[in-house]
Amino acid sequence: MNIIHTDTLNQIQKNDAMVLQEICKNHDHISLTLPIEEDCIYYLLYDEGNLLSVLCAFITENMDYECSGFTHPLHRRKGHFKRLLNEFLEKAEESDLIFPVDESCVGTVSTLKAMDASFWYQEHIMELPLTQSIKINQLKNGFSFETLSLSIASSPEETPIQCVFLLDGNQVGSCYLDSLENGAYLYGFEIDEAYRNRGLGSACLSLFLDTYFAHPNARRFKKLFLQVSGLNKPAISLYQKAGFQILESLSYYVY
Structure with a gap:
């Protein structure tokens, strides 16, 4: 057996990794992928x-x-992944290793627990078909929705896109959008602390959906995805009100 360590996969290695990934995904019924x-x-x-x-x-x-990582289903429980991990630990030194896993993949969870990896937190992947949006006409504390605007810092043809939310000309929040193979990925959605608890989260999210995805160049995105911590109940509630549904839940373990 031969272990290869590289910072850049050649085309053959990339193809081999993608084939192994698909075999494991189909066998374990998961959607996790390698960040190639x-x-x-x-x-x-x-x-x-x-x-x-x-x-x-x-x-x-x-x-x-x-x-x-992935190990071929027919070659598991033979210490192969452990060998790779031991090789990597020599480079990682004292750094923590974070493993995102699908809890439904019992074998992976068992392996991590056998390694004495500790559960850290859970994160949800949520999706929204781009035919849905929320409508907010009035904000709390007397702020009018009409005074809220969205500034896109780059053109819709470019990704990632930075969006800035303005209320009466003042920045109150921002978010980012990147493209994926099967949709778009929303991240960094945040309302400035001084403007929280006024209903701006719902209003800004509604404005973002209505503004950006109405643009012809954005219609190639069929779905919008995001990730949110399982501990962030207010954010989960906000996204669910906007029509997002939990697609997958990932647990993070620290080793």
């Missing part, structure tokens, strides 16, 4: 030209490593 386009570190375990296991990791803004 990220600045990742890769460890691949080959046996006679067949990719049996892969581990990839990228460094987060907190200087931790977020890790993901």
Whole structure:
């Protein structure tokens, strides 16, 4: 068996990783994918030209490593992923390793618990078909919806797009939008602290949906996705009122 460590997958390695990913996704009924386009570190375990296991990791803004990987269903419980992990630990040194997992994948959860990885928190992936939006005509504390505006810092043809929300000309919030293969990804949606608890979250989200997705260049996006912490109940409630539904729940473990 041969372990390959690389910062850049060649085309053959990328194809092998994608094939292994699809085999595991179909077997385990999960939607997790390898972040191939990220600045990742890769460890691949080959046996006679067949990719049996892969581990990839990228460094987060907190200087931790977020890790993901797959092992062929026919070659599990043989220590293959552990071998890759041990190789990576020599590079990671004292950094924490973060593993996002689908709780329905019992084997992965069992492996992490056997490694003494600790549960950190849960996060939900939510989706919204782009035929839905919410309507807010009046904000709390006397603010009128008509005084709220949206400024797009880049053209809809470019991604990621930064959006800034203005109330009476003052910035009250912002969000970002990036493109995915099967939709668009909303992230960084935030209302400035001084303007919270006035109903601006609902109003800004409504304005964003009505403004951006009415643009012809945005109609190629069939769905809008976002991720939200399971601990952030107000945000989950806001998104659900806008029509978002929980598509998948991920649990994060720290090793």
